[in-house]
Amino acid sequence: MKKTLIVTSVISALLVGAASARAAEAAELWTKNCAACHGKEGAGKAKLGTKDLSVAAKQDSFSDEKLFTELKDGMKDSDGKVRMKPFAAKLSDADLKALVAYVRTLKK
Template sequence: MRLTFKTLACVLGLTVVSSIACADVTENWTKSCASCHGKDGGGHTKAGRMAGVKDLSNADYQNTFTDADAAKQIKDGLQDKNGKIRMKAFAETLSDSDIKDLVAYVRTLKK
């Protein structure tokens, strides 16, 4: 598992570092992702069930996508074959570096 120092600082809640560096992957996760994926990635939310999310804390599921796949999907979103949006696209709202941090954060949810 690859972890940036920043992610690690966020996860461990190192307040000294997080006040500067952690701008703010956990906040982005809570704000933009947890509604579907759940705080712990388990996806046990109403919106998550409706969208049909899978359990991001599951190691086998995490092995099905690369960091690049994940970043692309966060950017472009995901639609079903009828064009219905399953996961929103975040290219407009999140920077590349936010997205990179979120991918690293998702990796930390793996149990």
């Protein structure tokens, strides 16, 4: 009983550690690859036409799957103008998934 408790706490401590390491990594990926256009906090830049990602309505306008595909393959306007270049060659699927999760943390 006592042993089970110790094992359980060690495992959960490891899991929490891994999750926060991944969150820190995602924040770094955001700073390196995304913040230039979206701002450190995701507030957006009027000149570039990036929208405020802290706004719930904006967050609700795309699914995780849609964002993942847009990051991987790029995002174009309805008139075909490139808005975001594809990150497929630069970032792994795991990195892109971590970034999708990170984007959700920007919601206020």
